[in-house]
Amino acid sequence: MNLPPPTRSGSERRPLRSRRFAGVTLALALSLVAALLGAVPAAAEVEHPRQQWMRESTAGLFLHWGMFTAPAHTDCAAWERDVTEGGWSAGYWVDEAKKLRASYIVLATFHSRLGYARPWPSEIPGSCATKRDLLGELVEAGKAKGVRVLLYMTDDPQWHNEAGIQTLDSAAYSAHKGKQVDLTTREGFGEYSYDLFHEVMDKYPDLSGFWIDNDNAYWERNKLYEQIREKRPAWLLSNNNEDTPIMDTVSNEQKTGITPAYDYPAATYTPMPRLTEADYKLPTSGAWWYDGKDNAVDLPLSIGRYVANAGSSIKSLMAETPMVNGKFPPSQENFNTFMDTWLPPIWSAITGTKGGGYMYGGMQPGFWNDGAHGVITVADEARTQYVHVLTKPKSQDMVRLRDNGYRVTQVTDVRTGAPFRFTQSGGYLSILGVTTWDTYDTVFKVRTAGQQHFLKPGTVKATASAAKEGFPAANLVDGDYTTYWDSNGNQPVSVSLDLGKRRKVAYLAVNQTEWSPTHARESFGRPEDSARIMNYKVYTSKDGRNWGEPVRSSAMRSARGTQFIDLGAQDTRYLKLEVLDTWSGAQAKPFFKQLKIDEIRVASDYPARDTDGMPLEAEAGQNDRDGKARVTGCDACSGGEQITRLGGGARNAVTYRGVQVAAAGTYRLELDYTAPKAGSLSVSVNGAAPIKKAVAATGVEVPMDASIAVPLAAGDNTVKVFSDDQQGPGLDRIVVGPLPSASATPKTTMTVRPSGVVWVGPGQQSVTISAKLRLDEDTVDNVRLAPVVPAGWTLEGAPVTASGLRLGQSIEGTWTVTGPAAGGAAQVPVKADFQTVGLPHSVSKVVPIQVRPADRVFMREAESSLNDIGSAGVTNCGRCSGSQKVRNIGGSADAFVRFDDVTVDQAGEYQLFIDFTVNGNRSYFVTVNGGTPIEVPTSGMGNDTVYTKAVTVSLKAGANTITFGNDTDSAPDLDRISLGS
Known part of the structure; x- marks a missing residue:
């Protein structure tokens, strides 16, 4: 078999979310050899035979169900009694999973928010355990019908008294162990759950693995995962939100805020061939568990996610919310029944296929003509492809998409088998005469004769102006999508291609590494962004030295899948792709100025098929x-x-x-x-x-x-x-x-500095504001950017204007706003006005200016753009100043908040007031001007309650730097700081 190289290691792909430890080095070849010899693998595998059943799966059913399922129970025995008397049946869950074509069930009962219930008879005291073997019944029922079961495990003890009762029994577990163990601490809970892992492995050999929500230092220190590999080598390990090397599966939790809303893969960050899940709530509102309500299921969203995930080889792990008796609320049960009838006619286009447009070949997914959007699935080495139109065109009776060099021989309707007319030219396949569209997914079966006109691997040699060690430019043209070139943080950067001799060149097909979302977003408080090519230039040369003017200057859309650079008809031996910048902003440090490309392929021509031709061609004979x-x-x-x-x-x-x-x-x-x-x-x-x-x-x-x-x-x-x-x-x-609707504002990115609340002193004050507007889609005209000052304030600086902007282009400016002599607060919006097809639009961001209290000489929000937050992240907080705070501080040296330019008039000792939220006992280590860190212990209950603590710090006159962090453990979330004399 082809073994992917170590470059697909999770530690190479993404920073850790909740734990900070040295990642396990991925040594795939050695681990596979070890596995074949029967030894315990020393590290994880990107691909392994034990994963095959899940790779062949499309979906799973995620069941959050426990003691606190509504109506919540505070007594374990009473909960079990109501489960049994209510008619709970493992077979019901298995049958509902089969309706969804789900191949596995993840049972989340030992959950921090559901009472830490264990649905099996346990010899280990410490939390709720049933006398009836519910887990065993589920495993057996699933085995009988080909549905596997994974058990959810958590490392999080912080919710042990959420319902007003203590759900973790430290005394009982301590007596069992013969020593004192506090289950409400992460260390103690780690020891307790470590024992549970082993108990489950011993009792349930037919279980298929563990779905693990975060990691615990006790597990890692005691080699838990390695022991699982040794004791149950066929079991899968799945981890929530982290690309952890030893895990088989990366699960991407609840991604929203995407356009279209169903395009879940656009928010994921793990490239093929890594085994990945999208785990999301099927009811579109409410908790992950049954909260007493029959929350609605959005069919277009849920079906769209199901299909879109299949189009990226991502497994849809759908979270349904069983009631105490195990039955699903009517809306969810109805959805399952609907899918049982809707899926069969198109199942051939989903099962046994792979995501198209990526490493497995296939045409280009994403946005197509006239507002259409969809995905591709492929089979038979992409000789059979399925075009899934999830959003139909606004008005046209056709679908037009990039063909990626495939010569199409036939197009038919998957549901009816009816043939469709089609044409190919200029790199596009156009499927014509579509008059009937399915409400959720119109599917075309496209037969091809393979790809045409691409130069074969080995023909092209690549060099680059920069490369990270171990990721050379040669990886770009080796035909292997599991290796890649890394620009090592350089921008601009260029890649030169030697074609061996003068050749005709029509276009480049570029597969960028799918290791980042396609747009700016937050995930668990950490900023993310697209590490993909934005503005670029392409040059040609006959000798590799004299390049002349660029033959193409444009911007590449931030999107998943193969992207194309059309070059017209070029006759050249050498090509140079110069990447001027990427889409990621500085707020997302792991992605900023990063560029990773799997493959660049060179095509000499386009597949062509002239039938009746496209409508409204300029050269049509009737014109x-x-x-x-x-x-x-x-x-x-x-x-x-x-x-x-x-x-x-x-x-x-x-x-x-x-x-x-x-x-x-x-x-x-x-x-x-x-x-x-x-x-x-x-x-x-x-x-x-x-x-x-x-x-x-x-x-x-x-x-x-x-x-x-x-x-x-x-x-x-x-x-x-x-x-x-x-x-x-x-x-x-x-x-x-x-025309686009009046509310359809083209997507832009506006960055304003300073962001968040700006605190100023009493009396007249001036604030310097900078702003940048970038166009992320479409074309706009008559652009104007400037702050809008309230009455009594003045603005210094003229508006910034442009006659138009195209994809990737931007304008920026800097202004000074000055308040009245008496001072006071203000809301200063920075507004951008523009037009699309004559329709006016505007976007804005407000800079709130507030006057600090009289007893404070300095005040700043933690989330302010004037600070450096390292690998920590910003999240919403309704009770916090500015309605935001910084979370994920601590656990490593790079997760900090650094306040620069903390300015005071004179040197001396000051009271540093720290506004924070915390759940439990945690500490900051505060460093002033690079001095000795000061530990600031905190304690509190609930991450929505703001506490304040004061410590004395010594500052110099002028600008100071104050840093909050904790290299070894999680720190509290930080709202803001202030200084009192």
Whole structure:
């Protein structure tokens, strides 16, 4: 078998979330040899035969069910009695899992928020244990019907008295052990749960593994995972939210805030071939467990997640909420029954397939034409591919997506077998004449004859201007998606490709390592962002030394899957891809300026199939061509042709007749064009006055799009396109669609500094504000960026403007706002205004300015952008100042909060007031100006209660630095600090 190299180690991929220890080095080849010889592997495997059953799975059922399931029980025996008398049946859970085509169940009963209940008779006292062997019954029922069972285990004792009773019995466990053990501490709980792991392994050989929520230092110190590998080598180990090398599975918990909402993989961070899960709540509101309510299930969201995850080889671990008697609330049971009938007609497009557009081949997933969105699944080495349209196009009866070089031979409807017309050109497959769309997933079966026109591995040699040791540029062209090139944090950075001899080059296919989300987000308080290419340039050279001007300058969308750089028709031996920057911002340190690419493939041409052609092609025979307008070849254009010589005014034009819409109104007209330099196109509809649209330079014969709003009559319309430029752009095609809704604001990223509450002293104060607006999708016009000051305040600095922005482009500015002489608080929004197809939009971020109390000489929020928070993270906190705080402080030297420029007028001793939240007993270590750390112990209950503690610190006059951390253990969450004299 092909063994992936050590580069897929979890320790290489992602920082740890809740524990800080040296990661286990992944030595896959050695561990597989050891496994084959019957020895205990010294480290984990990215791929191992024991994982095969889960790799063949599509879904699992996650069941949070325990003593505190509503109505909560405070007595273990009473809970067990009500479970039994209520008619609990293991077979019911197995049958419901089968409806979902789930291959496994994860039982989360020994859960910190559910009373630490153990659904099995236990010889080890310490928490609730049933006399009835519920776990054993579930394992046996699952085994009878091919559904495996994994047991959830936690290391978290902090919720031991959440319900007002003590759910952990330290005295009983201490008597059992013959020594004093406090189960409410992580160390004591680690010892207790360590014993439970072994008890379960001894009692239930037919269990399939453990699903582990975080790690415990006691487990690690006592080699628990290695013992599991030795005692139960066929069992899986799954870990929540961390890519831990010794674990088989990485589980990504409850990802939301994604567009589309079902595109769960866009928020995950672990690349294939790592075995990954998406674990999420099936009811779209409420707790992970039954809270007494029949919470609704959002069908489009839930089905979309199910299919989208399959399109990325991610397993859907769906959390349903059984009641005390084990039955699911009606909404969830109804969803299961619906899926049991909805899945079979398309099951062939899901089961036995792999995610398409990644290392297993396949066309490009993601956003397609006219607002369509979907995923690809592949089989038969991608000779059979399934196009899953989860969001249908807004108005068109077609789907158009990048073909990734596959020559398509047949397209049929998976449900009916009916054939569809299709065409291929310019790198796109267009499936035509789609008049019926499934509510949730329209699936096309696409047969291919394989990929065409890519240079074979070994033909191309790669070098780079920088590389991390062990991750050379040669990995880019070795044909192995499990190796990658790492730029070692350098930007800009370039990769040069030697094609061996002069060749025709049409495009590059770039597979970036899927180790980051595709957009800025927070995960458990830690900022994440996309470590993918943004702005780039491509150069050609005949000798590898003289590069000249770039043949292509553009931005690459931040998206998963293969991305393409079209180059027109280039004749060259050498190519250079210069990456100017990536999408990640500085707030997400693990991803900032990081770039990892698995493969870059070079294609000499596009697959082509001319049938009836695409609608509204400029070169279509039914169009009128006036004056000098003529058809010319254009490899990257739809249909392989375009209309050129449209310059010089309306006498040189292409005129479409019979452009149809069902109802009169204003529509979005997209112009796909090529232009060697910036210019304009003019459009006259039904003989009306022309509408002029400025267009950017494409540089090469690679179409770009520009859109305008046009009035169209019901039925047939005439659309005339020309240019007033002396040498006008070429026209590839036009597309007619609905205007975006007024609420559909293009995605932007606005960063404002300082962020959060700004605390100032009494009297007149000035605050310097900087802001940057970046466009993350689409095109916008007439951009304006500036603060909006309230009455009585003044603004120094002019607004920043731009005639337009395209993908990846940005504008930024700096201003000074000054308050009135009497001082006072204010809300200062930084506002960006722009237009899309003539529709106005705006986005803004507010800088709250507050006056600090009279007894404070300094005050700053922990989450302020003026601070460095290392690998800690910001999270919401309703009772905190500014409604945010910094969490995940401590456990390692890099998880800290450093306050720079803590300024005082004179040297001396000051009272440092620390506002924090904490659950239990934890300590900060506070360092002032690099001095000896001062331990500040804290104690409290609940992470929503803000406490204050004061310590005395010695400061120098002027700027000081104060750092909060804890190298060895978790510290409290930090709200803000202030100084009193």
